[in-house]
Amino acid sequence: MTDTMPGGFSGGSDLLAGSGEMARFFRSFDWASHPLGPPQAWPDGLRTTVRIMLTTRHPMYIFWGSDHIGLYNDAYRAIIGDERHRSTFGMPGKQAWAETWHVIGPQIDYVMRGEGGTWHEDQRIPILRDGVLKEIFWTYSYGPIEDATTVSGVGGVLVICADTTRRVQQQRRISSERDRLHQLFEQAPGFMCIMRGPDHVFEIANRAYTDLLGKPALLGLAVRDAIPEAIDQSFVALLDQVYATGRAYVGSSQRLLVSRGEGTLPDERYLDFVYAPLVDETGATTGIFCQGTDVTDRLIAERAISESEARFRNMADHAPVMMWVTDPAGALIYLNRLWYQMTGATPETALGAGWRHVVHPDDLARVDAAFRDANAAEADYRLEFRLRMADGRYRWVLNAASPRFAESGAYLGFVGSIIDIDDRREAEQRTQVSESRFRAAIGAIQGVLWTNNAAGEMTGEQQGWSALTGQSPAEYAGFGWSDAVHPDDAAATVVAWQDAVARRRIFAHEHRVRRFDGEWRMFSVRAVPILDPAGAIVEWVGIHTDISQQRAAETALQALNDALEQRVAGEVAERIRVEGVLRQTQKMDALGQLTGGIAHDFNNMLGVTSSAFSLLQRRLGSADPDINRLIEAGQGAVSNAAGLTQRLLAFARQQPLAPEIVNVNHLVSELRKLLLHSLGKGIACDCVLAPELWPTLVDPNQLENALLNLAVNARDAMPDGGRLLIETRNIGDAAALPADAAAGDHILICVTDTGIGMTEAVRTKVFEPFFTTKPVGVGTGLGLSQVYGFVKQSGGSIDITSAPGEGTRIDLFLPRADP
Structure with a gap:
């Protein structure tokens, strides 16, 4: 069977022999229309080289003629792939291999000039594959193909090549791995x-x-x-x-x-x-x-540790206290000589966990638990328990230890010491018995016992004082106890107390003290200094005795005598006189009970009076216009008096309240609209409201009345005009609260004016009922007292800051409502 090629070439010739795909491709190719022409017309050198190329399995390529026409065999086609086969076969080399021609072009020209063949090993020549320029390594030779018709005698170049990319990449990996191993070796x-x-x-x-x-x-x-x-x-x-x-x-x-x-x-x-x-x-x-x-440093460290341990054992064996060391698991690994002498134990019976045998059976569980917890936490250990001595008696000891650690931070166990405290415990027990007897004796006396140090400062736990005043240890510490003394009595009390300390004499005094419930009570105070053998004061022991009822009775008797002497007729006049006497003598110490009682009684009387006026009006008002006017005037007076009692009840914290969750920012914003029209043109009213202000549980009407009271007082303090500022703020820091404030979060309402201010003497009394700096007949002096009572009844605190010519600032602290 023969193949006939276009252009009249007969496949019977062995020119294009071979059974491979490229041999068949060559035989079927239309050479008649190609620049090379029919194969039978090719030069002998080209025909011979093609015959060799098509019958070998080694990748070969031919560049022929001045255009370097490209021809190749099956093995080469497998390297370049079908896509490149279709675009390069029979094409001029510069066109077919444009991406690599700058590398291979000069090499081909060298051979074509007749200067001999070339050899290239692992030459990097990137080529396009699948549309991507890929890095390919080649080992190849360029050999001349003879052609006598050319000047150089060379008609083309035979390329024998191999794709060495995989081998080069493998060598690279091996080299990289070798470098990495060398680096690891080096490091x-x-x-x-x-x-x-x-x-x-x-x-x-x-x-x-x-x-x-x-x-x-x-x-x-x-x-x-x-x-x-x-x-x-x-x-x-x-x-x-x-x-x-x-x-x-x-x-x-x-x-x-x-x-x-x-x-x-x-x-x-x-x-x-x-x-x-x-x-x-x-x-x-x-x-x-x-x-x-x-390992030089390790050996030096081990030697140092060994020498340190030797020094420790030598020191411990001569120490005046029992000493011990454990391992990380808590087992004893060392006990000093004094331990064995005191307990009579031996290393065989004591080391490890054997030490437990000399602990008192009633203390063993407690000692075991404390030691296990401290060992697990790697924390300091301190405990008192009873230890059996060599003579069989038990003695109290103090066992204290600290954890020890290696330089690496590893836990090594405990090192501890044991001190005999049996004599001290016996002395403490005797002291406790003595103190118990002393306190029992004091308990038989009706009063509150307390102790102060030599300087007169209150220290430590003072349960009696804390129960009486509600002060915490932090509040009454030092001279903080004086904060519970009435402001009018505090200065005199401190002066008298310091004089007694200086003179080392018995302190005897009377003053008012604010109880835990806020009520002021009158107390008789007596304190005796405890002296050491040298005559120096060690401490003071004092007692507060409540004499409020005694003084109240005396005051009431004095008031009754004064009332009889003055011969004031009429029940109303008598009540007003007694009220004035009580207000003057009792002041703030009994205002809660006194003011509330008076307000209730007065309110009952006003009810009777108001009913009487109503009956009179029905019976006589229409008969005589003058009588009607008098009745109306009386009813107006009753109404004013009722308002007065309401304010007294507010101060006494007995007014009925309707607390609810209140958004104070909203209340202040609405109140400002009212104030802008009522304060006058010369006074500016500004608000600075904290965003996300906490809610508070309070009676909104009473809060609004309180703020109006403060605004009116501020207006009166700024006769020539000025600025009123209302601020709100969240207070979560206890340090920012007054000393008498309850624990927990609060909101602050701050009312500040730029008015005339007030002296310290006035500032300390402004919350007292009926105290006023205004002229007689102008105001009742109950405005700030009512604010004070409302805030206190709402669980809050109030504070005032003022100085002459610097204005006044009043802070209302109200507890935060539960979310």
Whole structure:
């Protein structure tokens, strides 16, 4: 069977012999229309080369003629793929291989000029594959194809090639892995080296090895030449032994003296290392691998620890107290000599957990639990318990210990000491009995017991004082106790107290004290100094006795006598007189009870009076206009008096309240609209309201009345005009609250004016009922008292700051409502 090629070429010829796909492609190709023309007309050199190319399985390529027409075989086509086959076969080389022509073009021209063949190994020539320029490595030769018709005698170039990309990439990976291993070898924390041959010539040595010896230029030298000092220290003999026997040698803490140069002392190092033989495929030793660690610092540290432990044991055995040491698990590993002397135990019976046998059975569970907890927490340990002595008696001891740690932070166990405190415990028990008797005696006396230090400062737990006043230890500490004394009595009390301290005399005094419930009570105070043998004050023991009822009775009797002497007729006049006497004498100490009682009684009377006026109006009002006017005037007076009693009840914290959750910012904003029209043109009213202000539980009407009272007072304090500022704020810091404020979050309403201000004497009395700086007949003096009572009844606090010419600021603290 024959193939007929276009252009009249007969396939019977062996010119395009071969059974491969490219051979068939050549035979079916339309050569008649191609620049090369029919194959039978090709030069002999080209025809011969094509025949060879198509019958070999090695990748071959032909560049022919001045245009470098490209022809190739099956093996080459497999390399470039179908896409490149269709775009390059029979095409001029510069067009077919445009992306690589800058590399191969000059090489082809070199051969075409007749200057001989070329050889290229692992040449990087990227080519386009699947539309992407890929990095391909080639090993190839360019050989001339003879053609006598050309000037150079060369008609084309035969390319014999191989794709070496995979091999190059593999070599790269091997090289990278070798570099990485070398880097790891170099950076290894231990020293390493490889020595070859019977003379142990250094082939590889990492930095740790060269730094250890202080000799960076080791490679290529035999051990004897590189480290001559190692010969006399048996290291060379050990290498010879390993090389000869093929058995590894392991050295532990082996001493090496390293010479650092002339004129310097040898450096002493201690090494853990291994000499391991390297063998070839026959099992013969070819070298030695050395790997190790410099343990000099560790040995020095261990020696230091050993010496420290020896010093500790020597100190502990001569210590005047019992001492002990445990391991991390809590087992005793050491007890000093005094322990064994005191308890009669032996190391065999006491170490480990045996110490438990000399602890009192009633204390053992408590001691065990405390010790386990402290050991687990690696925390300080301190406990008192009873320990059995060598004579069988139990004595109280104080066992205290602290954890010990290694430099690495590892927990090593406890070191502790045991002190005999039996005599101290007995003395404490006697003291406790004595104190119990003393307190029992005091308990029989009706009063509140307290103690102060030599300087008169209250310290420690004062349960009686705290129960009486509600003050916490932090509040009454030092002279803080004076805050519970009535402001009018506090200064005199402190002066009298300091005088008694200075003179070392009994302190006797009377003053009012605010109880835990806010009520002021009158107390008789008596304190006696406790002196030491040298006559110096050790402390003061005092007692407060409530004499409020006695003083109230005396005051009432005096008021009755005064009333009889003045002969004031009429029940109303008498009540007003008694009220004035009581208000003047009792002031703030009994205002809660007194004011509330008076207000209720007065309110009852006003009810009777109001009913009487109503009856009179029905019966007589229409008969006589003058009588009607008098009745209306009386009813107006009753109404005003009722308002007065309401204010008194507010101060006494007995007014009926309707508390609810209130948005204070909203209330203040609405109130400002009213104030803008009522304060006058010369007074500006501004508000600074905190965003996200907490809610509070309060009666909104009473709060609004309180703020109106404060605004009116501010207006009166600014006759020439000024500025009224209302601010709100969240207070979560206890330090920002007044001393009498309850614990917890509060909101603050601050009312500030730029008015005339007030003196300190006036400031301390402004909350007292009926106290006023206004002229007689102008105001009742109950405005600020009502504000005070409302805030206190709402669970809050109030504070005032003022000075002459600097205006006044009043702070209302109200508790935050539960969310």
